[in-house]
Amino acid sequence: MGNQILAQAAKDAGAKMMFGYPITPSTEILETWAKFCLKDKSLKILQTEDEMAAGFGTIGACLAGIPAFTATAGPGNILMQDAIVMAEALRIPMVGLIIQRGGMSTSTVIYSQEEVRLTCFGGNSEGFRIVYSTANLQELYDYTLKAFQMAWKYRWPTFVLADGYQGKMVGEVETSLQKSPMTNLKPILTKGVNLRNCYNLEEEIAEKITNYNDEYQKVRGEIEEYEEYQTQDAKVILMAHGIVAAATHMAVDKLRKKGLSVGLFRPITLRPFPTQAAINVLAKAKKIIVLESALGQLAELFKAELFGLNTTLIEVNKPALGFTPEEIAKTVLKLKK
Amino acid sequence: MNDNIPNFPSCYKVSSKPHKFCPGCGHPIVLKMLGQVIDEMKISNKVIFMVDIGCSLLAWDFFDLPTTQTHHGRTVPTAVGFKMADPEKIVIAYLGDGGAYAIGLQHTLTTCLRNNPITTIVVNNTLYAMTGGQLAPTTVDQEITTTTPGGKKEFTTLKGPELLKNIARPEAYLARGSTDKALVLKQYLRKALETQMKNNYSLVEALSVCPTNWQTNAQKTIERIQNMEKIFKTGEF
Numbered sequence: 049m050g051n052q053i054l055a056q057a058a059k060d061a062g063a064k065m066m067f068g069y070p071i072t073p074s075t076e077i078l079e080t081w082a083k084f085c086l087k088d089k090s091l092k093i094l095q096t097e098d099e100m101a102a103g104f105g106t107i108g109a110c111l112a113g114i115p116a117f118t119a120t121a122g123p124g125n126i127l128m129q130d131a132i133v134m135a136e137a138l139r140i141p142m143v144g145l146i147i148q149r150g151g152m153s154t155s156t157v158i159y160s161q162e163e164v165r166l167t168c169f170g171g172n173s174e175g176f177r178i179v180y181s182t183a184n185l186q187e188l189y190d191y192t193l194k195a196f197q198m199a200w201k202y203r204w205p206t207f208v209l210a211d212g213y214q215g216k217m218v219g220e221v222e223t224s225l226q227k228s229p230m231t232n233l234k235p236i237l238t239k240g241v242n243l244r245n246c247y248n249l250e251e252e253i254a255e256k257i258t259n260y261n262d263e264y265q266k267v268r269g270e271i272e273e274y275e276e277y278q279t280q281d282a283k284v285i286l287m288a289h290g291i292v293a294a295a296t297h298m299a300v301d302k303l304r305k306k307g308l309s310v311g312l313f314r315p316i317t318l319r320p321f322p323t324q325a326a327i328n329v330l331a332k333a334k335k336i337i338v339l340e341s342a343l344g345q346l347a348e349l350f351k352a353e354l355f356g357l358n359t360t361l362i363e364v365n366k367p368a369l370g371f372t373p374e375e376i377a378k379t380v381l382k383l384k385k
Numbered sequence: 386m387n388d389n390i391p392n393f394p395s396c397y398k399v400s401s402k403p404h405k406f407c408p409g410c411g412h413p414i415v416l417k418m419l420g421q422v423i424d425e426m427k428i429s430n431k432v433i434f435m436v437d438i439g440c441s442l443l444a445w446d447f448f449d450l451p452t453t454q455t456h457h458g459r460t461v462p463t464a465v466g467f468k469m470a471d472p473e474k475i476v477i478a479y480l481g482d483g484g485a486y487a488i489g490l491q492h493t494l495t496t497c498l499r500n501n502p503i504t505t506i507v508v509n510n511t512l513y514a515m516t517g518g519q520l521a522p523t524t525v526d527q528e529i530t531t532t533t534p535g536g537k538k539e540f541t542t543l544k545g546p547e548l549l550k551n552i553a554r555p556e557a558y559l560a561r562g563s564t565d566k567a568l569v570l571k572q573y574l575r576k577a578l579e580t581q582m583k584n585n586y587s588l589v590e591a592l593s594v595c596p597t598n599w600q601t602n603a604q605k606t607i608e609r610i611q612n613m614e615k616i617f618k619t620g621e622f
Contacts, residue, residue: 101462116470244445
């Protein structure tokens with residue numbers, strides 16, 4: 049199951065502790081980690097009193113130099129933002145596995161892509177985070193490994209953004225035999241270190257945010273990831289992320305068979321958004337169709353980034369509903385006209 | 386001239402003095418007692434100090450100890466996470482009555498229930514001082530705050546150690562001292578840290594003064610904390 053794969057990946061990445069509060073559809077991550085802790089005494093778990101404690105507990109462990117993570121969904125993701133903005137402010141390499149459920153409010157425990165905005169930009173901050181949106185079980189494994197590496201390398205809080213479909217999906221993955229160990233793994237709160245997140249003057253915090261942004265912009269090219277498929281000659285570019293991108297990938301094959309010059313651009317990092325790559329691909333297209341299980345949260349992300357691109361853009365929004373490849377193919381055929 | 390300089394605990398961070406608290410504030414008394422205990426126990430290389438939001442945040446560079454601010458009410462879970470990751474350290478969560486008993490009460494309760502080996506120090510001045518003196522769970526009957534201008538009468542006063550006593554393990558340590566009797570408070574702080582070193586939970590509440598928000602002169606400040614000691618029983622629980 050996807051959630052078990054995520055827990056296994058965290059273990060293979062070198063994580064030592066998990067702090068979490070049960071919430072569907074992410075709970076099996078916590079349960080799987082609890083089983084790991086029974087067998088391997090170097091691992092620890094704390095089922096906390098709420099998601100805030102889970103987030104701040106993760107931060108506490110990271111301050112001591114121990115790779116730690118949490119997992120949550122929906123309303124829990126909202127409470128988690130309290131800790132996440134502090135992780136941004138203090139450069140704490142916390143890792144979070146976000147298994148999107150339905151929005152808004154408590155909603156369903158099943159599926160949506162309604163937590164994009166929250167995971168990328170939640171809280172009173174500027175989105176100094178790394179967010180990977182996975183599309184299948186193998187990617188759950190691979191990007192969880194990567195999330196720990198990147199979090200500790202760059203010291204930005206890092207998230208694997210999946211969904212209830214991926215979390216509950218059953219299948220096999222290839223686990224990596226060559227694990228790249230985390231770098232820069234050392235205690236943060238040590239002798240001589242006094243950390244604060246509270247400032248007296250506007251100028252002080254303005255300078256801090258500006259410096260963080262300079263650093264973030266400097267390294268974003270090393271972090272950004274995307275997938276492009278059949279885009280070389282494509283007149284219509286479909287844009288999707290996560291599991292919707294997996295369905296879109298199949299839809300492209302179907303449409304190509306019918307002779308349509310269609311391609312897929314899929315951002316894998318939603319933060320930082322792969323802007324330059326998107327511009328290169330999209331500038332050649334006549335039409336962009338964005339498909340997502342939310343009301344324009346992905347479209348909003350890249351419209352903000354690609355201001356000025358002179359291409360027709362159509363949004364296909366299905367809040368909290370999944371897409372089948374057949375349906376995507378049919379929709380594209382209709383919209384192409 | 387040098388003879389007039391008081392003996393600060395050696396774990397003080399000299400470059401951050403004078404401290405950032407208001408004149409007459411109780412926090413520096415609690416911190417001085419804590420500093421003396423850390424010196425006497427020779428544990429400054431082991432202590433991790435975490436401060437909440439509210440006036441306690443002003444202690445973020447008070448000591449020459451690894452120190453971090455957290456968010457309001459979230460110092461306790463951060464301390465729990467650190468302690469799990471590095472059990473050899475002595476982790477102190479330093480917060481006000483709002484952080485410990487209102488916005489972070491669930492963490493205070495659960496940490497005590499689980500007997501997490503950390504030490505929580507709660508500075509209780511019966512109101513929210515940093516934001517200008519609003520109602521707190523510890524505000525006493527008839528007390529006038531900026532959000533109870535007619536005097537508080539809606540509900541009873543929360544007493545932290547008494548509440549926790551019902552769920553604390555026998556090995557845990559709960560006490561309430563007063564900045565009015567600083568040396569007694571110091572003994573409680575010492576026992577609290579010793580309890581943590583034996584791998585058990587400890588919490589010390591320190592009754593404290595806030596002349597700024599109480600709008601009291603020295604005489605009235607002392608009278609008021611002595612009156613608080615009648616409402617909030619001091620001692621070990």
